[in-house]
Amino acid sequence: MHLSILVLHGPNLNLLGQREPEVYGRLTLQELDRLLLQAAGTLGVNLTIHQSNHEGVLLDLIHAALGSYQGILINPGAYTHTSVALRDALVGVGLPTVEVHLSNIYRREPFRHHSHIAPVAVGQVSGFGADSYCLGLRALVNYLHPPQPPQE
Ligand code: DQA
Numbered sequence: 001m002h003l004s005i006l007v008l009h010g011p012n013l014n015l016l017g018q019r020e021p022e023v024y025g026r027l028t029l030q031e032l033d034r035l036l037l038q039a040a041g042t043l044g045v046n047l048t049i050h051q052s053n054h055e056g057v058l059l060d061l062i063h064a065a066l067g068s069y070q071g072i073l074i075n076p077g078a079y080t081h082t083s084v085a086l087r088d089a090l091v092g093v094g095l096p097t098v099e100v101h102l103s104n105i106y107r108r109e110p111f112r113h114h115s116h117i118a119p120v121a122v123g124q125v126s127g128f129g130a131d132s133y134c135l136g137l138r139a140l141v142n143y144l145h146p147p148q149p150p151q152e
Contacts, residue, residue: 066095106126123143
């Protein structure tokens with residue numbers, strides 16, 4: 001089966017490139033999306049990518065994912081640390097989810113150390129810039145379609 005993955009960028013990620021470049025790097029969101037689409041091509045999966053600054057829009061996108069996507073790759077931005085609703089939506093649809101962060105949230109301010117999403121995610125990749133997304137995508141695809149061991 002051909003996998004389709006939904007990629008969600010949360011609030012303020014539209015500002016990538018100009019937003020605190022010392023923390024988030026100089027890559028724009030458009031450039032990051034291009035890298036992700038390239039990685040998806042190599043992995044042979046379909047990607048649909050959305051960014052929203054609105055919690056409710058992210059919830060609606062997660063609800064609508066059921067039936068169309070097999071997994072979700074999400075950078076919830078600041079909603080990571082605040083949104084029980086986002087966590088409930090992910091649990092509600094039950095789609096395997098990988099959480100990613102450009103920065104290493106554990107070496108930043110204490111309020112960023114807690115994620116409401118991590119306990120309901122398959123896993124989390126944090127601190128590798130754009131690579132967090134590419135590694136997270138690969139991990140999600142391998143989780144959904146475990147690679148077969150080489151035949152003797
Ligand atoms: C972030 C980390 C969050 O703490 C922050 O609010 C963001 C970006 C990251 O990708 O490093 O907006 O999710």
